[in-house]
Amino acid sequence: MNRTSDAATRRPPGERNGAGSGRRGEGDRGASGRPTEDPRAPLPSHVRETPELPASASDALRSALPGLGIEPIPALLDALEGHLRLLLAWTRAINLTAIRDPDAAVRLHVLDSLAAVPVLRARGVDAFVDIGSGGGYPGLPVALALPARRALLVDSVAKKVRFLTTTIAALDAGDRAEAWAGRAEALASDPAHRGRWPGALVRAVSDLADVAEVALPLLAVGGTLVAWKREPVSAELAAARPRIAELGGGRAHVEQADLPGLEGHRLVVVTKVRRTPDRFPRDPAARARDRRAAPVS
Secondary structure, eight states: OOOOOGGGGSOOSSOOOOTTOSOSSTTOOOTTSSOOSOTTSOOOOSGGGSOOOOHHHHHHHHHHGGGGTOOOOHHHHHHHHHHHHHHHHHHTTSOOOSOOOHHHHIIIIIIHHHTTHHHHHHTTOOEEEEETOTTTTTHHHHHHHTTOSEEEEEESOHHHHHHHHHHHHHTTOTTTEEEEESOHHHHHTSTTTTTTEEEEEEOSSSOHHHHHHHHGGGEEEEEEEEEEEESOOHHHHHHHHHHHHHTTBOOOEEEEOOSTTOTTEEEEEEEBOSOOOTTOSOOHHHHHHHHHHSOOO
16 A cells, blocks of 8 residues: 555655755865865765764674664665765754764664664555655665655755755765755645655654644555654653544554664654545644643643
């Protein structure tokens, strides 16, 4: 049942992302070919312009992939490392992540994202929308490792989409991933995307009811929502269940990210079982009013 019609692979509303976009100026490379602490300097647009990861980070990534059922082939490792190298280089000028240590970033960004790959493979999900993609986690590593037929990385912040577009081009991943600047609510109002996607990924701090309201309208019936959470999650999940059901979601279940260093990390998985009513998703202000009105347990 996890299929996307051709409409789900059409261009989203907005302009086409060119392979050379996502830059602060034409060329996007410093004279030294290395990132600089100067926030006014051009940002790197090629992996070769960034420092290599320390051996400890590369080794940790390579050794962890088989535990997720992912073969650590050189091309995949190069792409996963290249994404992270660009993220860390851009973060010197643009705050894309608070995690600056490469070893921690491998664990808390790359491997945490890839924990969803076994879930998605088991459900036959080969195309998905990543809502609030930010620096590209989880969407880009998941698209590379599945591998995905199509992945749409959505973020409302222009500088983040600029980074995503640059990174997709640098990794030559435009055949399977693209970035789009805008809110998921706008995407859900587009008939080319509403109710069309087999998968939706959300790795954010929003509560589960809010995550479900933004993501489930985009899913086809039979599609899978994966939301990243940390323990404790039981109370939040219980509070979200009525909204999930109202949105057309089935019973949510929780899976553990079974990797060293990710203890307490959880994946909340919801299958869409019926069509989402047209009134959803509501605007952020309406959802915020609901959260303020919710009883405190």
